Structure formats: structure tokens, C-alpha cells
């Protein structure tokens with residue numbers, strides 16, 4: 493509850509963990525006042541993937557213009573900000589460092605507190621920014637380029653890891669498979685676009701760990717199965733040889749791969765949700781933008797009386813709004829954060845959001 497005497501606080505948030513620079517302003521009552529985003533996709537495309545050193549340098553170039561754009565959009569001045577939130581990890585070391593060095597210096601100069609935000613918490617809470625937000629508790633399927641996790645979420649900061657991938661993340665599997673069949677970076681969207689014209693039943697690809705009885709995933713075997721199939725189609729003996737595959741074959745392979753990965757994600761996510769006795773399933777992270785995943789999850793969940801919640805499409809992939817929002821929610825929960833002046837910056841390229849729950 494806020495009143496004239498107790499107005500909502502304003503949090504300025506920064507995201508720079510990978511190849512998107514995001515800035516946003518969010519209030520402690522959950523309103524995004526302004527946001528600006530720059531994606532480095534065009535810059536990394538020529539290299540077929542993110543080049544970390546180029547990413548860090550570009551974040552530095554973009555932060556100030558994006559911040560100016562955010563304030564102009566919100567129609568407020570920087571003097572009205574109460575706290576600064578920034579992604580401290582996980583992510584690319586140099587990229588995190590660029591955003592954090594800027595955010596911490598700004599906070600110090602303005603005598604404001606810094607609220608460190610875990611990138612995955614940003615993703616996890618992003619569906620709460622949609623028009624129809626889920627209530628706690630819920631089961632969350634986090635599917636990004638770096639992570640594939642199932643999480644039990646009892647409330648803000650109360651996260652239990654139910655299961656995760658043993659090897660590649662779902663987004664990583666999309667990206668690597670796409671590259672293998674000659675699609676441009678970022679592979680996920682390109683592969684799912686191509687799959688629209690393909691036959692998902694043409695190639696019988698494995699659904700790894702589907703019946704493992706836990707909530708763990710593994711996608712590297714699936715990737716290898718695609719490689720073997722692609723080599724057969726191209727008539728080559730070694731993966732290093734140039735593969736020429738016809739468009740129709742490529743589309744069928746893309747569709748078959750997508751069907752396999754989506755089936756695994758859907759079945760495990762629903763099993764986890766049912767086991768947690770949750771009535772709500774939340775999907776977050778870049779792969780959450782995948783149309784087939786959205787359709788199949790909604791269909792399967794509906795049959796079991798479970799509601800599925802997704803972030804707005806624009807908030808599935810990395811952005812500043814989810815970080816400003818996560819910071820604002822932390823501040824709402826702990827108003828004493830306003831008094832913190834801890835400027836000891838700790839970027840954490842690898843860090844867990846939650847400990848394993850041990851109850852799956």
C-alpha cells in the first residue's frame with residue numbers, strides 16, 4: 493500500500509549480462525515508467541555467435557544513450573531515482589563488468605543504494621509484469637541460452653531448484669543445432685521459423701531423459717542425433733566436411749528437433765508442477781518466445797487444470813525491465829535497502845539462484 497506520505501520508490505535498472513544492453517525505470521508498485529533496449533545481434537552475426545570482448549565494449553557505448561532514452565520516455569529526472577539495480581551474474585565476465593562498473597559508479601556519484609540482481613531472478617519474475625500476472629506459488633520453467641531449470645517458487649526470494657540440464661541449455665541446443673544446419677545466429681528464432689514449413693514426424697529423434705523419473709534434462713545427445721541425420725542427408729562422412737542439405741530436408745530436420753525438445757520441456761515441466769501441487773506454471777527466458785512451446789504447454793496444462801503464464805514476448809529475451817522490476821520488488825520487500833551504501837562490486841559470471849530442493 494502506498495499513500496501520498498509514502499509514495500512508491502523508483503528503481504533504475506541495468507542489464508548487460510550477454511548481448512543485450514537494457515535500461516529501465518520501475519516503481520516499487522510494479523510500474524515500468526520507461527525502458528530502452530539495444531541488441532547486439534547484428535554485430536555478432538558475422539561471427540556466428542557472441543564474441544565476449546566485442547559485447548563488453550558495445551555495452552559501454554550503449555549504456556548512457558539508453559539511459560537518456562529511458563528518462564526521456566519516463567518524463568522524470570535522474571534526481572528522482574531512489575535506488576539502482578544491476579545484473580551482477582550469471583553472464584559473460586566482461587559484459588557484467590561493463591554494466592556493473594557503470595551502475596555502481598553512478599550510484600556512488602548520486603549517493604544511491606545498489607541492489608544486485610541475479611539475472612535468472614529477473615527472468616523468473618518477468619511474467620509478473622504482464623497484464624494477467626500469476627500469483628505465488630508457482631512452478632517456473634526457466635529456458636534461456638545459458639540455463640534450463642525447473643524451479644519451485646513459493647514467493648519473492650523463495651526459490652527451490654527442482655531440476656536442470658546436465659549439459660546444454662535448451663537455448664544453447666537450439667543455437668548449436670541451427671548453426672549445424674547452416675542457419676544464422678541467433679539460431680533459436682531462425683530454427684523455429686524454418687520448422688514452420690517442416691514435418692516434425694519425419695525424423696525420429698531421441699527425447700533424452702524423458703522417463704528418468706526426475707526433473708533433469710540433457711540435450712547434447714539430441715544435438716548429436718541431429719548432426720548424424722544432417723551428415724546422412726548431406727552424404728558426408730565427417731562433421732568437418734561441408735554439408736549441403738536441401739531446404740525441405742532442413743525444414744523437416746528443424747521441425748523434428750523442435751518437436752523433440754518441446755515434448756521434453758512440456759512433459760517435465762508439467763510433471764514438476766503437478767508434483768509441487770501448483771496450479772500455476774510460469775515460463776521465462778528466451779526459449780519462452782518459442783511458439784510451439786507456448787502452444788504445447790498451454791494445451792497440456794489445460795487438460796490438467798493448470799494455468800500457464802508467459803512474459804510478454806518482448807520480455808522473454810534479456811531486457812532491462814525485468815532487472816529494474818526484480819530490484820523494485822526486492823526494495824518493496826526490504827525498504828531498509830534504501831540505507832545501504834555498499835559499493836563493493838562482486839560480479840558473478842557463474843552463480844546459482846536456488847539450492848536444489850531435494851524433494852523431487
Ligand code: KG4
Pocket residue numbers: 510635636637638639662663664666667678679680681684777778779780781782783808809810
Ligand atoms: O534469455 P535469453 O535472452 O538470454 C540468456 O539469458 O541466455 O535467451 C536467449 C536464447 C537463445 O539461445 C535464443 O536462441 C533463444 O533464447 N530463443 C529461442 C527463441 N527466441 C529466442 N529459442 C527458440 N525459439 C525462439 N523463438
Ligand code: ZN
Pocket residue numbers: 611615636637777778809810
Ligand atoms: Zn537471459
